Amino acid sequence: MLVAVSPFAALRDSVVLLNVTALHIPDGFLNLPISILTWLATAALLAVAIRRTRGELGERQVPLMGVMAAFIFAAQMINFPVAGGTSGHLLGGALAAITLGPWPAMLVMASVVGVQALLFQDGGLVVMGANILNMGFLTALIGYGLYRATAGGPRRLRLAVAGIAAWLSVMAGALATSLQLWLSGTSSLGVVVPAMLGVHALIGVGEALITVAALAFILRTRPDLVEAGRARGGRGWVAAGLAVALAVVLLAPLASADPDGLERVASNLGFLDQGEGAVYTIFPDYIVPFLGETPLSTIVAGVLGALLVAALTVGSASLVRRAGRSEPEPERPVP
Amino acid sequence: MRALQLERYVAGDSRVHSLDPRVKVVITVLFIVSNVLLPDGAWLAFLLGWALVLLSSALTGLGPGYATRRSFVALPFALAAVSAIFALPGRPLFAWTLGPWHLVATDAGMIRFASIVVRSWLSVQMAILLTATTSFPDLMHALRHLRIPRLLVQITALMYRYLFVLTEEASRLLRARAARSARPVSGEGGGSLAWRARVAGNMAGNLFLRSYERSDRVHHAMLARGYRGEFRTLNPHLMRREDWTVGMLAMLFLLLLQVISRTGSL
Numbered sequence: 001m002l003v004a005v006s007p008f009a010a011l012r013d014s015v016v017l018l019n020v021t022a023l024h025i026p027d028g029f030l031n032l033p034i035s036i037l038t039w040l041a042t043a044a045l046l047a048v049a050i051r052r053t054r055g056e057l058g059e060r061q062v063p064l065m066g067v068m069a070a071f072i073f074a075a076q077m078i079n080f081p082v083a084g085g086t087s088g089h090l091l092g093g094a095l096a097a098i099t100l101g102p103w104p105a106m107l108v109m110a111s112v113v114g115v116q117a118l119l120f121q122d123g124g125l126v127v128m129g130a131n132i133l134n135m136g137f138l139t140a141l142i143g144y145g146l147y148r149a150t151a152g153g154p155r156r157l158r159l160a161v162a163g164i165a166a167w168l169s170v171m172a173g174a175l176a177t178s179l180q181l182w183l184s185g186t187s188s189l190g191v192v193v194p195a196m197l198g199v200h201a202l203i204g205v206g207e208a209l210i211t212v213a214a215l216a217f218i219l220r221t222r223p224d225l226v227e228a229g230r231a232r233g234g235r236g237w238v239a240a241g242l243a244v245a246l247a248v249v250l251l252a253p254l255a256s257a258d259p260d261g262l263e264r265v266a267s268n269l270g271f272l273d274q275g276e277g278a279v280y281t282i283f284p285d286y287i288v289p290f291l292g293e294t295p296l297s298t299i300v301a302g303v304l305g306a307l308l309v310a311a312l313t314v315g316s317a318s319l320v321r322r323a324g325r326s327e328p329e330p331e332r333p334v335p
Numbered sequence: 336m337r338a339l340q341l342e343r344y345v346a347g348d349s350r351v352h353s354l355d356p357r358v359k360v361v362i363t364v365l366f367i368v369s370n371v372l373l374p375d376g377a378w379l380a381f382l383l384g385w386a387l388v389l390l391s392s393a394l395t396g397l398g399p400g401y402a403t404r405r406s407f408v409a410l411p412f413a414l415a416a417v418s419a420i421f422a423l424p425g426r427p428l429f430a431w432t433l434g435p436w437h438l439v440a441t442d443a444g445m446i447r448f449a450s451i452v453v454r455s456w457l458s459v460q461m462a463i464l465l466t467a468t469t470s471f472p473d474l475m476h477a478l479r480h481l482r483i484p485r486l487l488v489q490i491t492a493l494m495y496r497y498l499f500v501l502t503e504e505a506s507r508l509l510r511a512r513a514a515r516s517a518r519p520v521s522g523e524g525g526g527s528l529a530w531r532a533r534v535a536g537n538m539a540g541n542l543f544l545r546s547y548e549r550s551d552r553v554h555h556a557m558l559a560r561g562y563r564g565e566f567r568t569l570n571p572h573l574m575r576r577e578d579w580t581v582g583m584l585a586m587l588f589l590l591l592l593q594v595i596s597r598t599g600s601l
Contacts, residue, residue, distance in 0.1 A: 066493025213536020
């Protein structure tokens with residue numbers, strides 16, 4: 001049977017497929033506090049990422065990041081048949097982080113998510129911060145952190161760890177998406193976490209297989225590209241990546257098996273009040289006193305919380321940077 | 336896929352097309368924020384929001400139903416919100432037992448679910464109109480004016496430029512694979528799962544190297560043409576009185592929606 005592959009049809013199919021399976025949250029599914037919170041965290045991270053890559057790549061960063069973002073988008077079209085009409089395909093966050101380094105990967109994934117939202121309505125605009133966080137930052141953190149931990153190890157070990165990192169990065173994105181949906185009052189925890197993690201455990205296998213094969217190909221052909229990535233992030237990434245991976249591994253079964261427990265913890269922290277009237281009053285304990293119980297107060301509370309998160313993020317980022325600097329930087333090969 | 340296919344309607348000359356892209360971006364984002372802020376079950380406000388979409392769509396010259404017809408892309412995600420039907424306390428509507436779960440659908444849950452889907456559906460429509468009436472370079476320039484970091488905008492603009500080049504390269508790879516792996520009309524493709532995954536991975540790795548090397552050539556080409564760290568445009572992007580008026584009217588309308596949803600009986 002002759003299969004005509006029209007580029008447009010293939011692209012459209014890949015977008016539709018992503019929409020069903022992947023983690024692109026559309027507008028309207030997250031409430032405003034969560035949207036603002038995730039946007040602020042994303043903005044802080046992107047600011048650091050821009051500064052870091054500028055120092056490293058200089059003027060070259062615009063063409064390199066731009067073309068590699070287009071690459072991730074195009075690579076998401078590449079699929080392989082699994083069974084029963086389903087196919088595995090690449091999301092690319094972990095591969096980008098391993099090959100380009102964590103900060104460039106964040107910028108690349110942010111552009112990918114942005115174009116998918118602006119051009120294809122795949123993922124929302126106001127919730128884009130959450131989408132970038134789930135698909136760009138978490139994947140970069142886990143993908144790079146775990147892979148970096150095996151630097152200098154034998155090739156087979158590195159590839160195996162890259163596969164695990166790719167799988168975990170998809171799971172982390174799915175878990176974060178579920179938690180954001182739950183905190184927004186859109187989904188109930190006991191349903192959304194097992195469902196999302198179940199689906200993405202399979203998607204993650206496809207992601208892991210392609211990532212490992214692609215990385216093996218690149219290591220065979222241009223090992224210098226991936227080795228150069230060693231200078232791009234220090235031990236801070238390893239620690240952070242391991243910590244987040246561990247959190248996913250521990251939190252996922254807990255959330256699936258005992259959602260009530262997690263909800264109890266959340267309400268003990270004053271984080272959640274299930275059964276509230278409107279979606280936007282989800283942080284009842286986060287009411288700013290002089291504003292009273294209004295949506296505005298909630299927004300202000302959200303912003304204050306987000307600033308805290310942003311400060312923590314920037315602080316830890318500078319720690320990461322210092323950790324990175326303490327290492328002797330190997331000579332970068334001229335590309 | 337070519338840019339022409341994607342931007343089929345961008346070349347229109349309606350009043351919406353000629354509106355300053357900044358105004359369109361701000362209105363779209365505020366419209367989405369407004370949708371998110373509307374309480375559950377604010378049906379009148381939702382309906383008025385849809386009226387705004389239909390009106391804007393009619394003004395673009397693409398027909399009032401243009402945005403609505405294309406707005407069903409995000410609906411599969413509604414699955415994620417289904418559980419809200421059973422999660423909220425309220426008057427029980429119906430119940431059934433599904434394996435280990437006993438599910439009770441409540442009226443509050445149904446209203447929450449419907450509201451989430453409607454919010455998302457309205458938001459997507461406005462985003463579709465923005466994309467349909469604004470060329471991507473204009474959109475990027477608007478984001479630049481709206482103080483989105485220069486680097487992020489430039490990377491995204493350059494990504495858009497090479498999107499079509501690289502997706503065509505990817506589809507050539509896919510076509511080559513299809514041509515070399517004949518398979519029976521019914522039945523599975525050949526090879527084990529791991530083998531198929533490795534082929535796909537090699538294609539991705541191949542595309543990676545081609546893209547990486549291309550980015551080098553692009554960089555040299557940019558330097559040769561005098562790139563100084565800023566993309567230039569001939570479009571002046573001046574806010575005219577009309578732009579201000581439309582922006583203000585839209586904001587007033589959105590404010591009205593919020594007031595209606597909170598004071599009216601609906």
